[in-house]
Amino acid sequence: MPKKNDIKHLILPHLQNPFGYEGVKPLEEILLKGNMKPSEVIRLNGNENSFGPSPKVAEALGCFEDYNRYPDPNQRVLRDSLSIYLGVSPVNIVAGNGSDELIDLIIRMFVGPGDNIIEPTPTFGMYRFSANLVKGNVISVPRNDNFDLDVKQIAAAVDGRSKIIFIASPNNPTGNLATQDQIIELLQLGIVVVVDEAYYEYCGETVIPLLSENPNLIILRTFSKWAGLAGLRVGLGVMNPEIARLMMTIKPPYNMNRAAEVALLASLDDKELLLNQITPVIKERERLSLLCEYIDGVVALPSHANYLLIRLPKGRGKEIYLGLADLGVFVRYYDDPDLVDCIRVSVGQPYETDRFIMALKELLGVD
Ligand SMILES: Cc1ncc(COP(=O)(O)O)c(C=O)c1O
Numbered sequence: 001m002p003k004k005n006d007i008k009h010l011i012l013p014h015l016q017n018p019f020g021y022e023g024v025k026p027l028e029e030i031l032l033k034g035n036m037k038p039s040e041v042i043r044l045n046g047n048e049n050s051f052g053p054s055p056k057v058a059e060a061l062g063c064f065e066d067y068n069r070y071p072d073p074n075q076r077v078l079r080d081s082l083s084i085y086l087g088v089s090p091v092n093i094v095a096g097n098g099s100d101e102l103i104d105l106i107i108r109m110f111v112g113p114g115d116n117i118i119e120p121t122p123t124f125g126m127y128r129f130s131a132n133l134v135k136g137n138v139i140s141v142p143r144n145d146n147f148d149l150d151v152k153q154i155a156a157a158v159d160g161r162s163k164i165i166f167i168a169s170p171n172n173p174t175g176n177l178a179t180q181d182q183i184i185e186l187l188q189l190g191i192v193v194v195v196d197e198a199y200y201e202y203c204g205e206t207v208i209p210l211l212s213e214n215p216n217l218i219i220l221r222t223f224s225k226w227a228g229l230a231g232l233r234v235g236l237g238v239m240n241p242e243i244a245r246l247m248m249t250i251k252p253p254y255n256m257n258r259a260a261e262v263a264l265l266a267s268l269d270d271k272e273l274l275l276n277q278i279t280p281v282i283k284e285r286e287r288l289s290l291l292c293e294y295i296d297g298v299v300a301l302p303s304h305a306n307y308l309l310i311r312l313p314k315g316r317g318k319e320i321y322l323g324l325a326d327l328g329v330f331v332r333y334y335d336d337p338d339l340v341d342c343i344r345v346s347v348g349q350p351y352e353t354d355r356f357i358m359a360l361k362e363l364l365g366v367d
Pocket of ligand 1: 047097098099100101112124168171196221222223226230233234235242322
């Protein structure tokens with residue numbers, strides 16, 4: 001008989017070696033390690049919204065009286081309100097605990113052991129993470145030198161076990177868009193195409209109009225970025241009604257918590273204010289990009305989102321990333337051969353840009 005404290009052998013073999021997703025370092029951990037005060041820390045590592053949520057969110061959360069009741073598993077009020085924001089019918093919508101949950105649900109719905117997903121790399125890490133959880137394979141198709149999609153190579157990678165192509169547009173971390181024509185070409189391949197539009201509100205480019213003609217298209221959106229609700233976890237999928245109906249039946253019944261629901265509705269109620277904050281973020285992105293241009297050996301790639309991928313002098317990516325952290329400035333670094341010289345920097349408020357630039361110049365030894 002196996003001993004009761006020896007349960008490791010019962011864990012599924014493909015999960016024995018952890019492949020966890022490395023998320024954004026929480027403030028608590030940063031403060032503990034760096035012996036810093038919260039006011040000294042600049043967090044440009046999560047593509048969050050440093051303006052924060054609408055003031056109506058705190059007000060609505062404070063007044064809400066039904067936290068002792070379960071949320072509506074059918075998300076009726078949410079789907080009705082979202083349908084006005086998105087310009088699609090409520091039957092096309094599923095809300096989730098962040099778009100991360102929708103990525104997970106989509107993969108559970110279509111991918112079994114030995115099936116594969118296709119991702120043009122570099123890209124957002126959650127597609128791979130969720131596929132690995134269900135023992136799916138991941139086919140990486142490198143993007144071209146400008147990080148644009150190589151549609152021919154993607155088509156060539158599709159085989160009998162391919163289920164889903166994941167396209168983040170704008171892509172995280174490179175900031176570039178897929179064109180509508182590229183998405184149309186990919187849809188002809190006859191497998192599911194997920195277009196992750198997490199940063200839609202920063203670029204205004206969407207493929208939602210393609211939905212009616214393409215039942216194999218799924219679009220993802222989130223309230224983490226434009227609406228400043230990353231901590232409350234509000235994401236959504238827009239898809240063919242038949243797929244949405246099925247997804248509603250396989251999701252955990254109460255996947256949206258009450259606080260997230262209240263915050264989502266309050267955000268939609270104040271969407272003009274939130275959308276008015278987009279222009280200052282874009283202006284700040286362009287200022288950050290220009291400030292980089294003045295530093296020798298530093299180049300910010302063009303971006304359609306609220307972050308910039310910044311190339312640093314050759315071979316110095318990781319060292320600068322670590323040096324910035326020591327100076328209290330947190331950005332994102334990827335252990336990826338295509339990105340060794342790069343860091344991804346979220347667009348924050350002007351004082352945060354200034355602190356980042358000051359720290360970067362200090363590390364590079366320039367004025
Ligand atoms: C492309 C992309 N998709 C999805 C997400 C996750 O969003 P959410 O906070 O809604 O889970 C992110 C977050 O960084 C992202 O960059």
